[in-house]
Amino acid sequence: MTDASGSQPGDDTPVDTGVALTRREAADARRAVEAGELPPAFHTQIRAARSEFESQVAHARAEFDQANERIKERTGRDLLVAILIALGLGAVLVGSLIFLKWIFVLFALGAAILGIFELGRALQGAGRRVDVVPQLTAGTLLVLAGLLQEEWLHWVALFFAVAFVIVWRMMAQMIAKDARTYADVLSDVLIAGFVQLYVPFFASLAVLLLRQPHGEWWVLAFIIVVVASDTGAYATGLLLGRHPMAPKISPKKTWEGFAGAMLAAVLAGVLLALFMLGLPWWAGLVIGVLILVTATVGDLGESMVKRDLGIKDMSSWLPGHGGVLDRLDSILPSAAAALALYYLLYPLAVI
Known part of the structure; x- marks a missing residue:
């Protein structure tokens, strides 16, 4: 038996199908919110926004890489890596000078030792005779001489450092007894003194300034x-x-x-x-x-x-x-x- 609307008795089907669907969707949305779930349309928007963001990041990164490659091609340096390392070294340097200035002495000493080693190896690669261990020993003492209370002792230390490496080179050459020419020996001796003047002496002046x-x-x-x-x-x-x-x-x-x-x-x-x-x-x-x-x-x-x-x-x-x-x-x-x-x-x- 049907009523005037054409529905069977006890049938819960609504009269207006469109209205029923709208109510059902609203009820589903409320249940999703209460359950902590999000409607599919929101997920779609999130995915679209994320894709757009990733696209912009990829584009910006590509532009940066291209600019970095142009800079690297012109200067021979990786700009990003160079900046990061410079900031790290700068932070250590500034921190040592502001908070505990005597840490800078270790910084200067370490830089001088590495600099002497670098220069010595480069000179050896070019065929020069450089005694790295004596250079490092004399250079270390010369840098630390910048801490002496009597400043004239610093200049005495410079004289002995240069004399020490020169005499060492001459003695080593005498022991070697090879066919090295006089001009090469003289060049080696001059270079030995130059290494001390160029790296540890200038570093010791920074230490001397620090002590003022x-x-x-x-x-x-x-x-x-x-x-x-x-x-x-x-x-x-x-x-x-x-x-x-x-x-x-x-x-x-x-x-x-x-x-x-x-x-x-x-x-x-x-x-x-x-x-x-x-x-x-x-x-x-x-x-x-x-x-x-x-x-x-x-x-x-x-x-x-x-x-x-x-x-x-x-x-x-x-x-x-x-x-x-x-x-x-x-x-x-x-x-x-x-x-x-x-x-x-x-x-x-x-x-």
């Missing part, structure tokens, strides 16, 4: 100026570099890069003088210019040594940078300039 009143801030300041100079030269040279500065020594260095280095070094020097060293602005100008000159000379000098040895980097210990000396080439000679500037300008400081 407020010396840690001066060490930090001259390193910041060197880094600013290198960064300014790198960025400006990469973007605008057209005219080579010293094509026979370092073809990738340009006058545009040097201009960027000068701007960065002077700006950093003035800011550091005013806000960290307690000096007048013009003193910061002097600091920036002088450190720029020594950093540039050090960079070009190491490039000339590497070109003479027929190598691109001193080693591959620091990915994206090359060797330890490849990072210290601008810093080492700048330590001498910073120490001289300290003696000249520190009396003007208001700290």
